[in-house]
Amino acid sequence: MSLHIYDTSTRTIREFVPVEAGRASIYLCGATVQAPPHIGHIRSGVNFDVLRRWLMRSGYEVTFCRNVTDIDDKIIRVAAEEGVPWFVVAERNHRAFTWAYETLGCLPPTVEPRATGHVPEMIQLMERLIERGHAYASGGDVYFDVRSYADRYGSLSNQKLENMREAGDTDDDSCKRDPRDFALWKGAKPGEPTWPTPWGPGRPGWHLECSAMATKYLGPTFDIHGGGIDLVFPHHENEIAQSQAAGDGFARYWMHNGLLKIGTEKMSKSLGNSLLIPEMVQKVRPVELRYYLAAPHYRSSIEYSEEALLEAAAAYQRIEGFVTRAAEVIHDVDADAPLPQAFVDALNDDLGTPQALAVVHEVVREGNVALSRGDKEAVARLLAETQNMLDVLGLDPRSPQWRGTGSDLTPVVDALVAVALEQRQAARKRKDYEAADAIRDSLAAAGITVEDTPHGPRWELRR
Numbered sequence: 027m028s029l030h031i032y033d034t035s036t037r038t039i040r041e042f043v044p045v046e047a048g049r050a051s052i053y054l055c056g057a058t059v060q061a062p063p064h065i066g067h068i069r070s071g072v073n074f075d076v077l078r079r080w081l082m083r084s085g086y087e088v089t090f091c092r093n094v095t096d097i098d099d100k101i102i103r104v105a106a107e108e109g110v111p112w113f114v115v116a117e118r119n120h121r122a123f124t125w126a127y128e129t130l131g132c133l134p135p136t137v138e139p140r141a142t143g144h145v146p147e148m149i150q151l152m153e154r155l156i157e158r159g160h161a162y163a164s165g166g167d168v169y170f171d172v173r174s175y176a177d178r179y180g181s182l183s184n185q186k187l188e189n190m191r192e193a194g195d196t197d198d199d200s201c202k203r204d205p206r207d208f209a210l211w212k213g214a215k216p217g218e219p220t221w222p223t224p225w226g227p228g229r230p231g232w233h234l235e236c237s238a239m240a241t242k243y244l245g246p247t248f249d250i251h252g253g254g255i256d257l258v259f260p261h262h263e264n265e266i267a268q269s270q271a272a273g274d275g276f277a278r279y280w281m282h283n284g285l286l287k288i289g290t291e292k293m294s295k296s297l298g299n300s301l302l303i304p305e306m307v308q309k310v311r312p313v314e315l316r317y318y319l320a321a322p323h324y325r326s327s328i329e330y331s332e333e334a335l336l337e338a339a340a341a342y343q344r345i346e347g348f349v350t351r352a353a354e355v356i357h358d359v360d361a362d363a364p365l366p367q368a369f370v371d372a373l374n375d376d377l378g379t380p381q382a383l384a385v386v387h388e389v390v391r392e393g394n395v396a397l398s399r400g401d402k403e404a405v406a407r408l409l410a411e412t413q414n415m416l417d418v419l420g421l422d423p424r425s426p427q428w429r430g431t432g433s434d435l436t437p438v439v440d441a442l443v444a445v446a447l448e449q450r451q452a453a454r455k456r457k458d459y460e461a462a463d464a465i466r467d468s469l470a471a472a473g474i475t476v477e478d479t480p481h482g483p484r485w486e487l488r489r
Contacts, residue, residue, distance in 0.1 A: 034280040050086040055253035059119035060100035066286040073324040075132040092135040126303040147238040160271040165201035166213025183259035233264035247275030314339035352409040363410035
């Protein structure tokens with residue numbers, strides 16, 4: 027079976043057929059950088075990173091565009107409260123998001139456009155909409171006329187225009203033809219940043235920027251548009267309306283990840299229930315946090331609890347333990363070994379990570395049995411299958427992401443611990459068990475646990 031994904035716009039599972047054979051294009055609604063990210067934000071990044079990795083493993087050349095909304099009402103409000111320029115708030119939090127994505131092993135986007143760098147493209151899009159009779163300028167603002175698109179507006183969220191609330195994106199609707207019309211461009215206000223347009227100075231509306239950036243980098247029609255389920259309306263609904271009304275095909279598939287909740291509440295900064303990434307990686311390692319976020323199906327809701335987080339960490343450690351022990355026996359892993367068919371089927375069925383991880387754990391169980399009976403041929407095969415599956419999920423404990431590279435001190439620690447273990451082995455051979463135990467105790471005090479195995483002592487940093 028080829029990849030099939032749930033398309034929000036049709037509310038059906040559809041076979042993925044790209045616009046261009048062998049290539050896949052993805053636009054993911056990224057951060058609005060008014061504050062640092064919590065794990066609810068980064069869940070989206072992890073989910074779509076798994077999708078991207080699976081498309082790459084399936085042979086596609088992937089263009090992945092993840093935007094940054096670096097100007098909006100919230101950013102301006104935070105800047106005013108802090109008494110700093112808006113761009114200070116935006117840049118600080120953009121860096122926090124970048125760090126969080128990288129810390130959880132997300133591949134860097136092919137392109138990461140900022141809203142403020144694409145005003146010319148937004149102006150062009152507004153001009154096309156005005157020419158086609160779908161937008162109008164009023165009082166320094168520019169609005170999308172929803173009634174001009176009434177027969178199709180609401181298709182993504184499955185709503186009818188007559189049942190929709192007013193847009194609520196301006197302080198005063200007096201300049202609108204209809205309160206449900208949404209702002210493409212907001213006219214200048216005292217103390218706010220502005221950019222020049224044919225209709226006067228101002229700044230972008232939230233929805234306009236994504237349409238302009240997506241089509242600039244992915245073309246007028248592209249494959250997949252992703253984001254959180256909370257963006258379906260009004261953000262993604264408005265993106266579709268303004269893009270297709272301007273004559274673009276826009277996204278062919280719409281994928282939305284579920285929310286992360288505490289109790290019955292959506293995780294949000296306004297509710298004060300945010301779990302920020304720096305805090306989370308003090309509770310578990312980054313790779314274990316990634317496992318926690320990737321393990322549920324991307325469309326499901328996650329109700330956060332520390333107990334569930336620690337259970338996920340323990341589950342990952344069982345996988346990691348097999349990989350570590352097997353790698354002591356098998357040094358060269360076949361990176362081209364085929365993936366188990368059940369794993370392939372799981373990911374092709376709407377990116378079914380729960381079923382895919384169930385396959386990983388089953389292979390690990392078989393691998394542990396093979397290790398216990400000393401079957402090196404089976405261990406080699408099962409280790410290759412495990413690592414190749416984990417690579418797709420971004421969870422391979424032997425990858426540079428999780429082992430540390432560059433200026434990391436791991437090689438130095440390896441060498442020092444090796445010397446200590448050699449001294450311990452020498453003490454044990456001469457039956458000086460007191461000295462051997464003292465070395466082991468000293469390593470334990472430094473946070474290093476030692477396990478004696480049939481293949482010699484093995485060490486790891488205490489978790």
